[in-house]
Amino acid sequence: MVLDKEKVVRVRDTKFLDDVIEIGEKIFPEIDKVRTCIQCGTCVGGCPSGRRTAWRIKTLFQKAMIGLKEEVLDTDDLWCCTTCYTCQERCPRGISTTDTVRVIRNVAFREGYAKKNHLFVCSLLFKFGHAVPINEPVKELRKKLGLSELPPTVHSYPEGLKEVNAICEKTGFKEIWEKQWKKAQEAQK
Amino acid sequence: MEKGTGGTKIMAVESEKKYAYFLGCLTPNRYPGIEYTTIEVFRRLGVEIVELKGASCCPAPGVFGSFDLFTWATIATRNLLIAERQGNNITMTCNGCYGSLQEANHLLHEKPELKERVNKILKEATGYEYQGTVEVKHTIEVLRDDIGFDKIRDAVVRPLTGIKVAIHYGCHFLKPSKVRKQGSSERPRVLDDLMEAIGAESVMYKDRNMCCGAGGGVRAQFKDVALDFTAEKIQNMLDASADVLTTPCAFCHFQFDVGQQELNKARGTNFNLPVVFYTQLIGLALGMSPLEMGLETHQTPVQSFFDKLGL
Numbered sequence: 001m002v003l004d005k006e007k008v009v010r011v012r013d014t015k016f017l018d019d020v021i022e023i024g025e026k027i028f029p030e031i032d033k034v035r036t037c038i039q040c041g042t043c044v045g046g047c048p049s050g051r052r053t054a055w056r057i058k059t060l061f062q063k064a065m066i067g068l069k070e071e072v073l074d075t076d077d078l079w080c081c082t083t084c085y086t087c088q089e090r091c092p093r094g095i096s097t098t099d100t101v102r103v104i105r106n107v108a109f110r111e112g113y114a115k116k117n118h119l120f121v122c123s124l125l126f127k128f129g130h131a132v133p134i135n136e137p138v139k140e141l142r143k144k145l146g147l148s149e150l151p152p153t154v155h156s157y158p159e160g161l162k163e164v165n166a167i168c169e170k171t172g173f174k175e176i177w178e179k180q181w182k183k184a185q186e187a188q189k
Numbered sequence: 190m191e192k193g194t195g196g197t198k199i200m201a202v203e204s205e206k207k208y209a210y211f212l213g214c215l216t217p218n219r220y221p222g223i224e225y226t227t228i229e230v231f232r233r234l235g236v237e238i239v240e241l242k243g244a245s246c247c248p249a250p251g252v253f254g255s256f257d258l259f260t261w262a263t264i265a266t267r268n269l270l271i272a273e274r275q276g277n278n279i280t281m282t283c284n285g286c287y288g289s290l291q292e293a294n295h296l297l298h299e300k301p302e303l304k305e306r307v308n309k310i311l312k313e314a315t316g317y318e319y320q321g322t323v324e325v326k327h328t329i330e331v332l333r334d335d336i337g338f339d340k341i342r343d344a345v346v347r348p349l350t351g352i353k354v355a356i357h358y359g360c361h362f363l364k365p366s367k368v369r370k371q372g373s374s375e376r377p378r379v380l381d382d383l384m385e386a387i388g389a390e391s392v393m394y395k396d397r398n399m400c401c402g403a404g405g406g407v408r409a410q411f412k413d414v415a416l417d418f419t420a421e422k423i424q425n426m427l428d429a430s431a432d433v434l435t436t437p438c439a440f441c442h443f444q445f446d447v448g449q450q451e452l453n454k455a456r457g458t459n460f461n462l463p464v465v466f467y468t469q470l471i472g473l474a475l476g477m478s479p480l481e482m483g484l485e486t487h488q489t490p491v492q493s494f495f496d497k498l499g500l
Contacts, residue, residue, distance in 0.1 A: 102258060115410045118410060125253070130245065132246075141221055151221075154244070
């Protein structure tokens with residue numbers, strides 16, 4: 001059999017899982033347990049997203065382990081997990097599966113693989129302090145119910161919105177977002 | 190806390206407990222009826238609800254937690270900090286908000302170095318640091334632990350007799366169970382007991398613990414995938430002859446209420462299972478009127494449920 005090398009060679013980054021764990025360890029305890037995955041498939045068996053999409057969480061871990069970084073990060077599948085935690089509850093190895101997915105998504109976001117609609121949701125947080133901001137019909141309904149027109153959240157306290165934005169700037173999150181947001185908007189033009 | 194004293198059916202009793210209501214996004218900005226009802230139900234049951242002034246998005250654990258966990262934890266801690274400075278503990282009507290605030294609180298306790306990093310940013314952004322004194326409780330926990338289901342049972346004036354309720358617990362109230370500590374995530378009971386206390390019947394249905402489909406940024410990016418979850422759940426509830434769907438999560442509530450109409454449009458289905466928030470069911474049982482709870486503004490009509498209740 002003649003192999004078409006162009007097609008079968010995959011770029012491997014053997015440090016990829018180490019990087020993921022290093023980032024994850026700053027937030028979660030025992031995130032390194034992902035190394036003990038035995039590919040048993042209990043996670044995939046209970047995954048409601050996997051029933052209807054190509055998302056296979058055990059495949060994600062396998063690819064991460066052998067360093068197939070691009071395949072892990074540059075895919076829609078990674079974003080099909082609803083973070084329902086069914087797999088994390090059931091993993092016989094006690095791996096924080098869902099939390100590990102969140103960490104890997106963090107890496108994807110950082111490395112420029114954020115999804116367009118997710119970048120938009122971020123813009124709402126920066127602009128309003130809410131991922132789902134108020135609208136006119138709900139303002140009317142609030143008044144009708146005897147509530148204040150605007151809730152006592154950042155919607156009523158602009159200095160609170162400034163604080164939220166200051167946090168996003170100081171952590172570097174806004175900068176990472178901005179680059180991709182500009183790119184996505186230019187692509188749309 | 191005294192239980193089962195009764196005699197407080199309409200008027201509020203002296204408040205023994207006080208919580209700051211962390212509103213989040215969906216509750217105040219899409220379903221203010223949930224906000225109004227929850228405050229009123231708690232008032233009638235002797236728990237005072239105060240405002241959490243200047244709080245933001247929690248921020249959504251599966252969304253912003255998927256983008257940048259450190260930023261997520263820091264914004265969540267800013268919300269905790271507001272409660273700490275007000276001197277209140279926090280309660281909420283959304284599992285996503287509960288997920289973010291309860292988990293951030295937990296992680297800061299577990300990882301002092303994380304707390305230090307978060308506080309460094311908070312100090313620069315707000316001028317204050319979070320000490321870690323705030324308790325985060327879902328409204329379910331307040332109803333169960335501070336009020337007690339016996340007291341709720343005694344306060345019922347309009348028992349929901351004959352009503353078949355399909356309970357959707359939602360994911361982040363129960364899971365990860367090691368962090369949430371709400372007992373079994375595979376066979377939860379607390380809302381079944383609560384529904385029983387207000388006279389309703391909780392019906393079992395296939396895959397009851399399955400996710401609504403909206404979380405983790407899936408609704409934002411792949412709405413058809415999210416709706417596919419929703420369709421399966423609604424069908425399973427209808428197969429079990431449910432009269433009404435209830436949930437303790439404003440985001441799940443939104444997904445089921447709006448999602449059914451989106452499905453009807455996109456797929457030509459005819460899903461119209463009324464979606465009533467769990468505190469709204471309690472409100473009805475305590476004698477509140479449907480109008481004051483804003484139930485008529487839900488996207489999926491609730492009339493069939495009212496007919497069954499004789500309203």
